[in-house]
Amino acid sequence: MFRGAVAVVVLGLLGWSDGFRLGRTQQFGFLPPPKVAVGTSLPPDQWFTQTLDHFNPTDTRTWKQRYFTNATFYKPGGPVFLQINGEGPANPQWMVEGAWISYAKRLNAYLLSLEHRYYGKSLPTEDASTENLIYLSSEQALADLAIFTVSMRKSLGLNKNKWIVFGGSYSGSLAAWYRLKYPHLVHGAVATSAPILAQVNFKEYLEVVKASLATWGEECNSMVYEANRELHLLLQHRVGWQTITQQFRLCEPLDGTNQLDVANLFSVLAGNIEEVVQYNLDNRAFEGVKGTNITIDTVCSVLTNTTLGSPYARYAALNSMFLDVQGEKCLDYTYKSMVDQMQATSWENNTDVGGRTWIYQTCTEFGFYQSSDSSDQPFGNEFPLDFFTRQCQDIFGTKFTTALLNYGVKRTNSIYGGHNLKVTRVVFPNGSIDPWHALGVTTNISSSAPAIFINGTAHCANMYPASPSDLPQLTAAREQIFRLITQWLHQKDV
Structure with a gap:
């Protein structure tokens, strides 16, 4: 006992x-x-x-x-x-x-x-x-x-x-x-x-995601690439912003000139696939967790389903699938919303204070930023390293500079x-x-x-x-x- x-x-x-x-x-x-x-x-x-x-x-x-x-x-x-x-x-x-x-x-x-x-x-x-x-x-x-x-x-x-x-x-x-x-x-x-x-710039993360999707078939990566390319093209004009807002069920209208919102949107959409790959078939079905049947096979089947329309439309359909599984009506994608959430310091009624503390550890010890800086991945280049490093200052204050981050990572590896x-x-x-x-x-x-x-x-x-x-x-x-x-x-x- x-x-x-x-x-x-x-x-x-x-x-x-x-x-x-x-x-x-x-x-x-x-x-x-x-x-x-x-x-x-x-x-x-x-x-x-x-x-x-x-x-x-x-x-x-x-x-x-x-x-x-x-x-x-x-x-x-x-x-x-x-x-x-x-x-x-x-x-x-x-x-x-x-x-x-x-x-x-x-x-x-x-x-x-x-x-x-x-x-x-x-x-x-x-x-x-x-x-x-x-x-x-x-x-x-x-x-x-x-x-x-x-x-x-x-x-x-x-x-x-x-x-x-x-x-x-x-x-x-x-x-x-x-x-x-x-x-x-x-x-x-x-x-x-x-x-x-x-490592500050963990650009290899998306390279492994690409290799893992390729275990299903190269067409899956091709569709991710085409979807992100089409998404990038739509960002070039206001009508495209409206289309993205509607089809990706964004909680607020997209302003394509706001580079931080754009970066966060691309990062969040990539995160849908990243999570599936990271935990693919790892026996999480044992948890009774809703959505654990979503696997690489599920993702790639949606992305290669021509009846859903263009690769961009399939990417939107995949996003809707995740929102529905989560019970969310819309996608909260704005950079300000993310920073505001990470700035909350109270232990009470805070559903993700652990997110704030983990980001603090990445800003002071580890980095681990899964940027889009590698050319050997299909998610575009809209969320580069500086998108992540500036979050340290925006969340924790001006002294959390890139220089401090680089020193912290070097110190961790030295220790x-x-x-x-x-x-x-x-x-x-x-x-x-x-x-x-x-x-x-x-x-x-x-x-x-x-x-x-x-x-x-x-x-x-x-x-x-x-x-x-x-x-x-x-x-x-x-x-x-x-x-x-x-x-x-x-x-x-x-």
């Missing part, structure tokens, strides 16, 4: 994410939860007294950080599995479902999960104002993990057990970096779909090593469909830090529960990860 009281989960349709920006869904962050059966008991919220600023010994302020435990599978001497959470709410459904649960059952592991500061319910400051976000960084998050680990070792009597950490996407990066920076606390790490290299990080007992699973693999580890660093490149799978697919429809290589990857963990547990701490 779980230690402490339990809550009973009641599942309904969670809905397709209300927004997809910088590769992140609004509702869940980078890692939507798995589905659990109705009536399944979930562990309750627990609270850990955490230090606000780990790097100022004179600052003794603390706050409450949310975590979960599950001792159902534990037997004395078994390992401790710690799930690291990233830029979204920690979800207790992961405490009872997912590939790591099957590993825990087989290895008698004790399960812990720690929510990332500034996301979900783990709110260290009274609001998300720019001055209060100075305590938000990957370094502070890793120090949170260290303090939490030391405390749990003592309070739960797990000091002699070997700890293995798990993470996916940004939290996968944290898993690798935790093993790198605190090797005395963590014995091994599974860093799934982890962007290890910080962690970028693609040259030196770690042992870390495995890096990535999917070939997932655009984030372009910043990840896809070839072995060493025999003790192997990569698992899973052909045909998407973002964090190996973390989800197994399905009869899984590709054989995905099933093999999950088993390879289990074998690695088992080997690590027989190795001495180093």
Whole structure:
């Protein structure tokens, strides 16, 4: 049984994410939860007294950080599995479902999960104002993990057990970096779909989207290219603006001279396809999430359906399909609306404060801007790098310059090593469909830090529960990860 009281989960349709920006869904962050059966008991919220600023010994302020435990599978001497959470709410459904649960059952592991500061319910400051976000960084998050680990070792009597950490996407990066920076606390790490290299201009993202669409057929990319070309031509005159406003169901009339609105519109429309590609066939159907049947096949079938009219008309039809799935009457595309949403600092009644905090991390540490600057992609060139970098200043203030961003990214790679990080007992699973693999580890660093490149799978697919429809290589990857963990547990701490 779980230690402490339990809550009973009641599942309904969670809905397709209300927004997809910088590769992140609004509702869940980078890692939507798995589905659990109705009536399944979930562990309750627990609270850990955490230090606000780990790097100022004179600052003794603390706050409450949310975590979960599950001792159902534990037997004395078994390992401790710690799930690291990233830029979204920690979800207790992961405490009872997912590939790591099957590993825990087989290895008698004790399960812990720690929510990332500034996301979900783990709110260290009274609001998300720019001055209060100075305590938000990957370094502070890793120090949170260290303090939490030391405390749990003592309070739960797990000091002699070997700890293995798990993470996916940004939290996968944290898993690798935790093993790198605190090797005395963590014995091994599974860093799934982890962007290890910080990079301001992540133009390769759309290149991988193109390659992933090409797995359906080159015609799909051709139609995306033609649709964006026609859309660009319509922008050249006012009648075209009216046509775009009507056919793409825009909430406000389009002004084709407003370059920021135009850039945001092209970026949002590309984001529809980006989200489908990033999470294509990754077992999100387990979540019961409305819209998870929308796959690359769905998108390309619409874009190549000549009965819908020109490629531009098909692109509009695809946009309408997404709006209908989301339950939205119109597309809120304006740059001002997006910035206004990101400027909201209250934790109360804010549906996407996590979007603000994640953008802050991109502006200060990572970049990761999925620009249209590459010529090897079909989405046009309407949302270049400077469209993203100016958002840092417009959202957080004038001091958040491109120079500051470049320094922050350089500093991140200096601290962690970028693609040259030196770690042992870390495995890096990535999917070939997932655009984030372009910043990840896809070839072995060493025999003790192997990569698992899973052909045909998407973002964090190996973390989800197994399905009869899984590709054989995905099933093999999950088993390879289990074998690695088992080997690590027989190795001495180093």
